[in-house]
Amino acid sequence: MRPRSGLDPGSVWAQRLRQLEQRLRAKEERIVVLETENAALHLKLAEYQGLAGRSTNEVLQLYSAHSQQQKLQKSSAVIQMYGAIKRLKRDLKSLHSFALELSKDFQRQSKTYLYQVLTAVQGIQLQNEAVQMFQIKAFDLEQSLQELTERYEKEKQKRRALHNSLVELRGNIRVHCRIRPLLPFDTAAGHLVSQDRQRNFSEEVAYATDDETVLVKCSRPGHASINKTFQFERVYSASESQDAVFADVAPLLTSLLDGYNVCIMAYGQTGSGKTYTMLGPQSEENLVFAIEDESELGIIPRATQEVFRLISEKPPGSYWVEVSVVEVYNNEIFDLLAKDSCGKGSGVKRDVVTTREGKSDVPLLTHETVESASEFLHLVKKGLQLRVRHPTLVHAHSSRSHLIVTLTITTVVSGDSFGTSWEDEQTSQRLHKEVSCTFPQKMKESKSTSSSRASSPAQLEATEKMKQVKARLQLVDLAGSECVGMSGVTGTALRETSFINRSLSALADVLGAIAEQRSHVPYRNSKLTHLLQDSVGGDAKLLVMLCISPDQKYLTESMQSLGFGTRARQVQRGQVKKKNFPVLSKIKPKTPVD
Structure with missing residues (x-):
């Protein structure tokens, strides 16, 4: 390592050395701690190995005891199941007898109800017959009522006609x-x-x-x-x-x-x-x-x-x-x-x-x-x-x-047509036709018009005999x-x-x-x-x-x-x-x- 410029190389290396020494002392302390822990672990391992030897015997003893307990439990379960089966058989037998009684009771009730149904059906048939009888009677009564109503209406019309005739004969006011x-x-x-x-x-x-x-x-x-x-x-x-x-x-x-x-x-x-x-x-x-x-x-x-x-x-x-x-x-x-x-x-x-x-x-x-x-x-x-x-x-x-x-x-009408006979009807009809063309002028000029239109003495005479009604x-x-x-x-x-x-x-x-x-x-x-x-x-x-x-x-x-x-x-x-x-x-x- 190259020392920095301006610094004393000796002091740098001295400082570096001190740092390395500190690190060394720390490593050594760490080694001591680890060795102590290792020794403790070896002691625990020896202890656990001793315990493991003892546990194997105990486990064998426990396994044999558990097998016996299971056998006892299985035997007890079998006994319990057997007792339950007995109880179920008894219950099944009771249910069977109850079902037999219920079936017999159902058959008795079915017979009773069937009898009642048959009786009701017969009653309904009788009622239907009675209803049919009543319907026939009602139909006959309706026909009778209709006939009576028609007769009543006819009689009422006859009575009204007679009353009207009486009113007319008396000249009464309707x-x-x-x-x-x-x-x-x-x-x-x-x-x-x-x-x-x-x-x-x-x-x-x-x-x-x-x-x-x-x-x-x-x-x-x-x-x-x-x-x-x-x-x-x-x-x-x-x-x-x-x-x-x-x-x-x-x-x-x-x-x-x-x-x-x-x-x-x-x-x-x-x-x-x-x-x-x-x-x-x-x-x-x-x-x-x-x-x-x-x-x-x-x-x-x-x-x-x-x-x-x-x-x-x-x-x-x-x-x-x-x-x-x-x-x-x-x-x-x-x-x-x-x-x-x-x-x-x-x-x-x-x-x-x-x-x-x-x-x-x-x-x-x-x-x-x-x-x-x-x-x-x-x-x-x-x-x-x-x-x-x-x-x-x-x-x-x-x-x-x-x-x-x-x-x-x-x-x-003609003067002679009042009270005319049936044989004279054709003559009357001819006379009506002859004057029908002159009448719409309200007959104000009936005589003069009729005379002027008469083409023969016979027609003139017939026209002069015309009369208004x-x-x-x-x-x-x-x-x-x-x-x-x-x-x-x-x-x-x-x-x-x-x-x-x-x-x-x-x-x-x-x-x-x-x-x-x-x-x-x-x-x-x-x-x-x-x-x-x-x-x-x-x-x-x-x-x-x-x-x-x-x-x-x-x-x-x-x-x-x-x-x-x-x-x-x-x-x-x-x-x-x-x-x-x-x-x-x-x-x-x-x-x-x-």
């Missing part, structure tokens, strides 16, 4: 009653009703117990309820449709074509369903024929369709139809088909007079000729748009006038009777209500006078009764359609309507006379009329 369902405006109309009447608010008190009887529950605060019944020719419940109503009206239209005057009149309180029955439903936008479903059509459109259907079955040109529409408003008559100078529809005031024959007539009344039901409904719709309406608390579209739609059916169908939608406190009307509407109630009261007075067979009947007390004189007291078949509400708060008005109908039934006017229509009307045409 009265039908229709109960409308509860409607939303019944609830809306209750805020001005007295507290006593609001107590049973929207409670049904009028029911149809059968198709001829109305039951009304009459009650007052602090008194027991009293049931009153009213009998009419027909009663319609709230669930019966427009079809059911018209089914009972249709036979009158056949009478119309047979030469009888017919009048169908709807009577009742405001909002009781008169206009719905006569025309059909109404809406906010369209108050006239607001109908989407034809099943909702009322009597007026249905009657028109039926009349033209019946006419189509008659000889061509033998019948034609005219229509007039009037309203009685504030005891004045207005012609709703009249037109002003500009050709627009405007209700023109008319008057009613009594002719020398004692018949009521409206001079200058507009009569429009129609050839189909659609033309008729179009004219009626135009007239209805002029009808006076005013909202009340009872009904939002309350009619403030009496509507009278008149459908006049005219035929022309008219039958009239009046369809009347009366304004509703009102309680001023209920309807809440004031001003003009109150005046309208006064005229409506007075005219309806006059109608009741007329019926009372006829029923009591007084010498004087006050037809002229009201324009309404004067206009309907021929229908109410004359030779028309009259049907009054009572319309009532089932609601408790309208009980007074419903009772008044039912009382009016009861009085109307008591009227006997004598047998209704038939117009002298010729036998020709019974001949079926070869080609239908358009």
Whole structure:
């Protein structure tokens, strides 16, 4: 090792030597320690070798002892297993005997249950036979009930036909009653009703117990309820449709074509369903024929369709139809088909007079000729748009006038054809064909036109013998009777209500006078009764359609309507006379009329 520059080489080596000496002394000390440990280990090895010699003998002794112990343990285990086997055999024997007893008990119970099942099956078979017997008896009873029901319906129809014949012979007024369902405006109309009447608010008190009887529950605060019944020719419940109503009206239209005057009149309180029955439903936008479903059509459109259907079955040109529409408003008559100078529809005031024959007539009344039901409904719709309406608390579209739609059916017959024989029918038919082309001009110029068109003296003579025969169908939608406190009307509407109630009261007075067979009947007390004189007291078949509400708060008005109908039934006017229509009307045409 080369000494650093600047250092004394002797001191460096001396220092190096001292370091090596220190390291040597440390090595020597370490050797002494290791030698000491080695000696100790040799001593332990000798000790362990001595111990190992002794342990070998002990291990041999222990092994022989362990072998004997294992033999003893094996012998003890065998003994224990043998005892366990004995116990298992005993248990197996016990289980076997228990299984035998259980099997015997199961067999006994199986036999018992099988017997019970067989008994139950036999019982069920007997019950099935009994059920079959009952089913046969029930089927026989159902057949008997059906037969009795059919017989009852036939007898009821016969009784009704006989009753109708009796009504016709006596000249009685037919009265039908229709109960409308509860409607939303019944609830809306209750805020001005007295507290006593609001107590049973929207409670049904009028029911149809059968198709001829109305039951009304009459009650007052602090008194027991009293049931009153009213009998009419027909009663319609709230669930019966427009079809059911018209089914009972249709036979009158056949009478119309047979030469009888017919009048169908709807009577009742405001909002009781008169206009719905006569025309059909109404809406906010369209108050006239607001109908989407034809099943909702009322009597007026249905009657028109039926009349033209019946006419189509008659000889061509033998019948034609005219229509007039009037309203009685504030005891004045207005012609709703009249037109002003500009050709627009405007209700023109008319008057009613009594002719020398004692018949009521409206001079200058507009009569429009129609050839189909659609033309008729179009004219009626135009007239209805002029009808006076005013909202009340009872009904939002309350009619403030009496509507009278008149459908006049005219035929022309020869003067000699009244009472003609069957042999003269072909001659009568020829005469009808000869004048059928002249009649649509309303016969205003019948004599001059017929004479000018006659091509021979025989035709001229036959034409001069022609005679008009008219039958009239009046369809009347009366304004509703009102309680001023209920309807809440004031001003003009109150005046309208006064005229409506007075005219309806006059109608009741007329019926009372006829029923009591007084010498004087006050037809002229009201324009309404004067206009309907021929229908109410004359030779028309009259049907009054009572319309009532089932609601408790309208009980007074419903009772008044039912009382009016009861009085109307008591009227006997004598047998209704038939117009002298010729036998020709019974001949079926070869080609239908358009």
